[in-house]
Amino acid sequence: MPVNIIVCVKQILDPEIPSRDFRVDAEQREAVRGAANLVTNIFCENALETALQLKEKSGGKITVISYGADSTEDALRKALAMKADAAIHILNDGQAHPDPLSVAQVLAAAIRKLGEFDVVMLGRESGDWGVGQTAGLLAEELGVAAVAFVDKVEIGADGLQLKRQTDVGYERVAATMPLVISITNDEHNVPRIPKTRDVMMSFRQPLTKWTLEDLGVNAAEVRAGNHYYAVVDLFIPVQELNCEFVDGDTLEARVEKFAQRIIEVTGSM
Amino acid sequence: MNDVIISLFASAGYDRAAQGVAGAGRRLAADCGAQLHAVIIGAPDAAMKAAVAAVADAVTIADIGDYQTEICLSALTQICKTLAPQAVLLSNDFYSQELAPRLAHRLGGSAVADGLALNLVEGKVRVNRSVYGGKAMATIELQRSPAVVWLRARAFDPAPLRPEATTAIQPATLDLPTRVSTTIIERKVEAGDEARLEDAKVIVSGGRGLGSPEPFNELQKLANILGAQMAASRAACDAGWVPPSWQVGQTGKKVAPGLYLAVAIHGASQHLAGISDAKNIAAINIDKDAPIFKQCRFGIVEDYRKVVPLLIARLNALKK
Ligand SMILES: Cc1cc2nc3c(=O)[nH]c(=O)nc-3n(C[C@H](O)[C@H](O)[C@H](O)COP(=O)(O)OP(=O)(O)OC[C@H]3O[C@@H](n4cnc5c(N)ncnc54)[C@H](O)[C@@H]3O)c2cc1C
């Protein structure tokens, strides 16, 4: 049974940059890009990897969509290089970090414009603002059911068989389509590295561009991106702690001190 | 003023997380001169009923059986629509995180994740939360009502008990959907998780620097001596060395032990985001510049392969 899959991807500031290089612009309430790269949010790549594996088994089509600034094209080209079938870029020429309802409304409008779909996959959260809401809000905008924290998707008897993570282990979920799911990481959906040839090819593939006006959303409200919530402050918390590095002439002496310190702090508990 | 609702799961009991949610709820209710209304999903035992009745002004029980997303969402939506609350607070368990944005949407409100502090400013709820993988803090103002917030629950002080309170406990009247398109057909608790990591007093945690799954057996011996629970970094979980439920961090468990011993864990901000409430952090790492040491009370710069066997021997001796 071929599955028509939509994967939503977001480009973010590289979350792996070390804390010591991280600055914020308090005025703009925004991170300073500095020398950091822009990358695809890791959970979006987990989602795309999950979609690719599903398509390899069931057949079908994968369309990747992203709402973002000009640079977002790079994230979409990478998705094409990973072997997504089509890519749609909805240009964000408004607030750089729109609230999640604005994003969900844009994505929902784009998905409706695309027409039919079976399953939409999103990341569980983005590595910049860690919002964790887009999948849920999108499901409501589209009026379909949703399952969160999925790490495995297979074709089931009359729909999809999902495995999803919980606080204490996992659950299996039987779901009929259409459906929205948020994807989390596990050992089976570590994103593939695209082949050099496919990277080259991706630059020649067509990429659809839409503006907010093409989608019939409330463009002014979406551009402002703050009718759901607004960021009123952004700062770097200060915390200084001095680590006591255990010393001693021999390894044994140092481990002895380390053991004693452990006993001290656990003994009083 | 309209109520502040706290949403709790009967299956978790009145645990530390529920206490934190109730504490946050009580303070917010006091700030806006409102009642605190607890909604318990599932069938609470007598102890939980009594405990919640002692902290809330009213209690509604929605006994809807085992968690099913669409049914639970429908039940909560109905209860909230009847009570028209100004805020709905939940914990940061997976189910609550799954429900909260959709609940906010159905109520015409705004949701925000992982709240660390709540304030009422000119009638609007403001939430402090950590962003950029723990590298920064943001204050978010929710523009629509109700404010639906899932909290870093254990970071909040419990609500004061009012044992003399005569709180009414009522079952919810619900009209639940009979056909839903998703069904949880199997629930699995992974071994080693009988006690919740979030409530552990001591945690021994391993990272990618361990190099393979086997060293986790050695760490387990260490954990046994200390009565500790085991955890891991995302890199170790993603490698398939240990189950995903062991993951600590921004997208894993938020833990608050008396001692967190990090073995061969670098200390990426996303990992640190899960241990900011630990009282003491200690680390074994071969790299003296690893950022984990910046958060440590004490540490040892050395190959774990040399340290762990000696440490097991010494702790065994000291414990006798
Ligand atoms: C959106 C997002 C969310 C994330 N969420 C989480 C999360 O919830 N939890 C999480 O942990 N990570 C999370 N991460 C990943 C995080 O950024 C790091 O990649 C991850 O924590 C690295 O794991 P690690 O420290 O085990 O591995 P590494 O970074 O590879 O570090 C290994 C460490 O082991 C040390 N080492 C190596 N050999 C030895 C030896 N023989 N003896 C002693 N020490 C040794 C090294 O010096 C190094 O410090 C997230 C990332 C993103 C982008």
Ligand SMILES: Nc1ncnc2c1ncn2[C@@H]1O[C@H](COP(=O)(O)O)[C@@H](O)[C@H]1O
């Ligand atoms: N601007 C966007 N464009 C496309 N998808 C997005 C966008 N923002 C968020 N998403 C999707 O929603 C997921 C969760 O993001 P968030 O809710 O922002 O934490 C991401 O992993 C993406 O799959």
